[in-house]
Amino acid sequence: MRKTFLLGFIFFVLTTSVQAQAALFALLFGDKVATENFNVSLEVGGTFMSYSNLEDHGRSKMGINFGIGGNIKLNENWFVCPNIYFLAKRNLFLNHYSLNSGNPELDLIFSDVPTRITLNYIDVPVFLSYQTNNKRYRFSVAPQVSFLQKSRAEFQHAEGDFTQNFDGYTRDVDYGMMADIGYILGKAHQGKGLHIHLRYYYGFTDILKDQISTAHNRSNYISLHLSLPFITDELAEKNLESYSK
Template identity: 50%
Template sequence: MKIQKAAITIVFLLITNIVFSQAAILALLFGEKVATEKFNISMEIGIPMNSFSNVENSSAATGINFGIAGNVKLSENWYISPTAYFLSKRILKISPNSLIIDNPELSELYKDVSSEILINYTDVNVLVAYQPNRSNFRFGISPQVSFFNKARATFKNDLGEFEQNINEYTNNIDYGLIGNVGYFLKSGHKGKGIHFNLRYYQGFTDVFTDNFISEKNKSSYVAFHISLPFITDELAEKNKKPKKSKKQKKKNEEI
């Protein structure tokens, strides 16, 4: 199983790295010259509502995703967006919960109290999206690999807070699948466009090791994301102008 995970991660990273690196290099070398309808870089920010399977006394909590994406128009209907979230926080609240530590006094002080677990990841995904003709909606799917950075658990009682490093109880990689429904507001962001995305992520691996919380503890979330593309001012002005209908074009031609 570990060999399979490693193989999936390596292949996914190679594909993502090639596509994303080429996009980033092009943007740095040529700037606005490649910031067109067919290719551009965007800033990504999202608010995920996190949950973990089989964790008793837990409640959903909001985290944050922040990073950049390369947006490529493959055809009239198909798009691909290799994305890296350099800041990806997932939060789990458990109440009551107890501190597990080799200190009887602290363990007794922080027994059956409220707690909050914060996990920091770097997320990498490649969203493939389809946009029907004459529609601003996009429907996409993407694998995602999350690379663990650090994790901590904060326990609270009347005396104050106790923060515990739980890196050793957290797996190094979490991977899963994203389903995405997006809406593209072309005239927004001063004509540069705004992508509104509602997405669902389902993890396929356990987040915590050694039964730290529960035997099976896969991560999932529902998230609202906003993407702000960076394109040329000339194209932005064009986007702000409403498209003429066939009737209007015919009238103009007659005039």
């Protein structure tokens, strides 16, 4: 119950922030980013991670994505959608891992302990999307490149936790492919729309360096994602009329 309330509160805060930032886009760029053929959207989602060939891998906590999307209309059915997620947080939990700080006393305390690794990326996927004629569904695929900004390891112990910079043990770039199924709520957001996405990502490169694991340890995740497009009020009115038919 507490986790459900917390997730609901996080969603409320993020979506409120999304609407505020959409207003900022209006002030900065006006109608240039709000036309029928090109518009931007604010993006927020949660990821549920998994990693291949990590036998000691425990349950991962939900990660968060937050960023900006572009929507370029090629024709009535096809779109190109470049996205950038400035906040792309993912987690990896190891049931047994040992600190290597160079301090013998400290390393002894945090030897063979549960360890949570937090990875902060900038994600850049570029979607090729097909939208059905009824404008309800979108089916998309995208190559994605992720640039690691920071990684930290939190070693857990009954006497207290210890956090260490983990950049030297994680690779700087991850890349892979993403598949996406989207459902469009055209009347939502006063006709500006709300897109609900279910995504699956599969990475093609290892996340951890050989000091941690010599086996392939590629990331994959399922993501539940929301897109809030920013369009003009005139286009929003047209959407309300179109989806009312």
